[in-house]
Amino acid sequence: MEPIKQHEGLIYPLDRSNVDTDQIIPKQFLKRIERQGFGQFLFYNWRFNDDGSLREDFSLNDPMYKEATVLVGGENFGCGSSREHAPWAIQDYGFKVVIATSFADIFYNNCFKNGILPIVLPRHEVNDLLNQAKEEKVMIGVDLVNQLVKSDHGLVSAFDIQPYHKDMLLNGWDEISVTLNYAEAIDQYETEKAK
Amino acid sequence: MGRPKTIVEKIWDQHVIHKEEGKPELIYIDLHLVHEVTSPQAFEGLRMKKRKVRRPDRTFATMDHNVPTRHRHIIKDQISKKQMDTLEQNCEEFGIPLADINHPDQGIVHIIGPQLGLTQPGKTIVCGDSHTSTHGAFGALAFGIGTSEVEHVLATQSLWQATPKTLQVKVDGELGTGVTAKDLILAIIAKFGVRFGTGYVVEYTGEAIRKLSMEERMTICNMSIEAGARAGLISPDDTTVEYLRGKRHAPKDEEFEAAAEEWKSLATDPGAEYDAHVEINASKVEPQVTWGTNPSQCVPVGAKTPDPSVLDDAQEQDSIQRALDYMGLEANQEIQSIPIEHVFIGSCTNSRISDLRKAAEIVKGGKVHKDVTAIVVPGSHSVKQQAEAEGLDTIFLTAGFEWRDAGCSMCLAMNDDIVPPGERCASTSNRNFEGRQGNGARTHLVSPEMAAAAAIEGTFVDVRKFGATVGG
Ligand code: SF4
Numbered sequence: 001m002e003p004i005k006q007h008e009g010l011i012y013p014l015d016r017s018n019v020d021t022d023q024i025i026p027k028q029f030l031k032r033i034e035r036q037g038f039g040q041f042l043f044y045n046w047r048f049n050d051d052g053s054l055r056e057d058f059s060l061n062d063p064m065y066k067e068a069t070v071l072v073g074g075e076n077f078g079c080g081s082s083r084e085h086a087p088w089a090i091q092d093y094g095f096k097v098v099i100a101t102s103f104a105d106i107f108y109n110n111c112f113k114n115g116i117l118p119i120v121l122p123r124h125e126v127n128d129l130l131n132q133a134k135e136e137k138v139m140i141g142v143d144l145v146n147q148l149v150k151s152d153h154g155l156v157s158a159f160d161i162q163p164y165h166k167d168m169l170l171n172g173w174d175e176i177s178v179t180l181n182y183a184e185a186i187d188q189y190e191t192e193k194a195k
Numbered sequence: 196m197g198r199p200k201t202i203v204e205k206i207w208d209q210h211v212i213h214k215e216e217g218k219p220e221l222i223y224i225d226l227h228l229v230h231e232v233t234s235p236q237a238f239e240g241l242r243m244k245k246r247k248v249r250r251p252d253r254t255f256a257t258m259d260h261n262v263p264t265r266h267r268h269i270i271k272d273q274i275s276k277k278q279m280d281t282l283e284q285n286c287e288e289f290g291i292p293l294a295d296i297n298h299p300d301q302g303i304v305h306i307i308g309p310q311l312g313l314t315q316p317g318k319t320i321v322c323g324d325s326h327t328s329t330h331g332a333f334g335a336l337a338f339g340i341g342t343s344e345v346e347h348v349l350a351t352q353s354l355w356q357a358t359p360k361t362l363q364v365k366v367d368g369e370l371g372t373g374v375t376a377k378d379l380i381l382a383i384i385a386k387f388g389v390r391f392g393t394g395y396v397v398e399y400t401g402e403a404i405r406k407l408s409m410e411e412r413m414t415i416c417n418m419s420i421e422a423g424a425r426a427g428l429i430s431p432d433d434t435t436v437e438y439l440r441g442k443r444h445a446p447k448d449e450e451f452e453a454a455a456e457e458w459k460s461l462a463t464d465p466g467a468e469y470d471a472h473v474e475i476n477a478s479k480v481e482p483q484v485t486w487g488t489n490p491s492q493c494v495p496v497g498a499k500t501p502d503p504s505v506l507d508d509a510q511e512q513d514s515i516q517r518a519l520d521y522m523g524l525e526a527n528q529e530i531q532s533i534p535i536e537h538v539f540i541g542s543c544t545n546s547r548i549s550d551l552r553k554a555a556e557i558v559k560g561g562k563v564h565k566d567v568t569a570i571v572v573p574g575s576h577s578v579k580q581q582a583e584a585e586g587l588d589t590i591f592l593t594a595g596f597e598w599r600d601a602g603c604s605m606c607l608a609m610n611d612d613i614v615p616p617g618e619r620c621a622s623t624s625n626r627n628f629e630g631r632q633g634n635g636a637r638t639h640l641v642s643p644e645m646a647a648a649a650a651i652e653g654t655f656v657d658v659r660k661f662g663a664t665v666g667g
Contacts, residue, residue: 017514018389018489022628027609031261031274033235033281045630050616074510076390079423079489080628081607082325083233084341105393105425106325106339113343164218164355175343176246179351182213182221186249186353189212189223 001115003172007096008141009069013133019073020080025089038085039092070140072129073100078107087114097142101126112165119159199464202430203361203396206336210319212353219355225318227348228304229256231282233323237346238285249352251290255313258296259303260609264572264599267296302575302601305329305543312442316431316458321348326543328419331428332412333435334461338425362395363469366403368478373659376411377545377642380418381483385493387473392424399429403477409438410549417544418625421490430462484530484655485627485640487518496657502526521629522637531655535619538569538650540643542606542624546574548581550643555587557647563595564653570597572604608633621649
């Protein structure tokens with residue numbers, strides 16, 4: 001996994017609450033057995049008409065957001081199905097950071113395993129970002145080391161992240177390798193409690 | 196005796212392998228359930244790093260999400276077939292027991308775990324599927340994980356997890372006639388919202404919960420994730436013990452009695468404290484119908500759709516309007532005036548034998564409305580056999596329902612059981628998200644009884660009145 005320390009990128013505002021993982025990546029794309037290549041199907045039913053043409057009424061199709069790498073959403077982002085295909089699609093499409101007022105648990109966890117930084121900010125700050133980014137291009141800088149975001153419209157905000165999650169992203173850890181350092185403790189647990 | 200503890204604390208303490216200040220804890224996983232959709236990339240990851248499955252004997256796989264529910268011997272969808280074949284190869288390569296599409300134990304992963312007695316009180320259970328919360332009905336700590344975590348559990352039989360916070364949902368009173376566990380959990384989510392459980396493990400307590408059968412408890416715990424909670428559970432009691440007696444993977448004879456005592460001792464101690472608490476009275480709950488695109492957008496069957504124009508909050512207005520538009524509904528529309536085209540009785544929420552019995556009770560003697568296509572998809576092969584032994588298939592078939600083979604089917608429409616764009620389905624499943632049952636499909640979540648009644652009427656109808664006039 002690629003580490004993240006700092007990131008600067010263009011915001012794409014998705015002003016909807018309860019965006020579920022069925023929307024992020026509809027089930028017809030879950031049949032693939034690879035990890036790559038899901039970006040083309042991101043928000044598929046919102047982005048495309050039945051005939052496969054782009055839907056003009058969906059903002060991600062607006063050329064203004066073509067280079068976006070920071071997705072700003074509303075409340076309860078990523079709820080529903082546990083499918084990791086959702087963060088795979090978001091990452092593969094080119095997003096590195098997702099900012100929202102709150103996240104669903106499984107999605108939030110899945111982000112860290114895939115080098116995506118999920119950031120929770122207070123509602124008024126998220127609303128400001130959404131409103132500005134709907135009008136014009138807004139760049140935002142994210143500094144994971146110091147846990148700060150700064151937009152070019154003057155928002156400066158600190159965010160919380162658990163130290164374990166932070167280390168994972170900063171180092172681009174393979175979590176299984178980390179755990180295998182505890183193999184002895186697992187062996188011992190099995191001998192004592194879980195034969 | 197020390198401080199009174201919740202069941203969650205007790206299970207947690209028994210499973211910690213390693214802990215350090217300020218870090219998540221490494222906990223042991225007793226049972227890992229696997230299905231075809233969320234596992235291929237995990238096995239691939241193991242192969243790339245030349246890792247083995249640590250405990251194939253604590254892992255159990257089945258095929259459910261993709262499987263066709265008719266004409267099973269010929270799988271037309273080649274991509275689905277590839278995913279099933281991949282699971283088969285992976286299970287063989289890594290030595291994992293598999294109930295494949297032709298196996299007598301095949302079924303929806305959350306139906307077969309309990310049925311085989313693999314699901315037991317006090318266990319930590321995970322699966323790459325958000326409705327793993329279902330197994331919590333037994334007093335197990337069961338939760339959904341992503342594919343990276345599936346790989347992690349395969350390799351290490353453990354997971355890094357923060358100590359859970361607990362939320363008590365206390366349900367006093369008693370459910371009225373014709374009001375089901377499904378209505379109760381929908382009413383809970385409607386009342387407290389799709390986020391109230393986020394970050395918590397929910398424990399359902401109270402008189403109304405104690406009176407529920409195991410199968411009803413599974414319906415409740417199943418939908419915990421729809422309230423944002425990764426896990427929901429119910430303390431084990433005699434109902435739990437009796438359900439497990441004689442199950443294939445449950446302990447036998449004296450060992451069973453010893454296990455039963457241990458299971459019951461896991462129940463939350465009187466006076467134990469939770470991090471948060473909500474209450475609802477079961478006697479006030481009515482049969483529910485969702486009108487929108489998340490499970491909290493739900494009202495009693497006698498009510499109307501909401502009117503966004505009376506709300507102050509612009510975001511709230513917008514999300515209600517968006518849901519009404521998607522669902523093809525107006526504000527202030529009577530729920531009972533909404534015509535439907537499809538009925539789906541199935542899914543890990545409501546496809547156990549008791550669900551099918553109750554639906555059949557309503558259907559008996561009636562005919563499916565001429566404008567409705569109705570299917571029944573039993574949750575597992577053995578539920579199907581049991582139903583056939585009881586003659587339920589004949590009741591459904593005579594009424595004009597289709598009688599299918601076991602799988603997830605129209606719950607998420609990954610196989611060819613799909614609701615066409617713009618059409619409306621009364622469904623006993625758990626998610627009414629946009630496109631869940633097919634692109635543009637409109638889903639209304641209901642109980643099996645309500646779905647059965649709607650199939651016959653062609654519109655939603657209060658099953659309490661229906662029961663009195665038809666068949667009964
Ligand atoms: S029945 Fe539906 S909710 Fe249950 S496991 Fe299958 S797809 Fe998921």
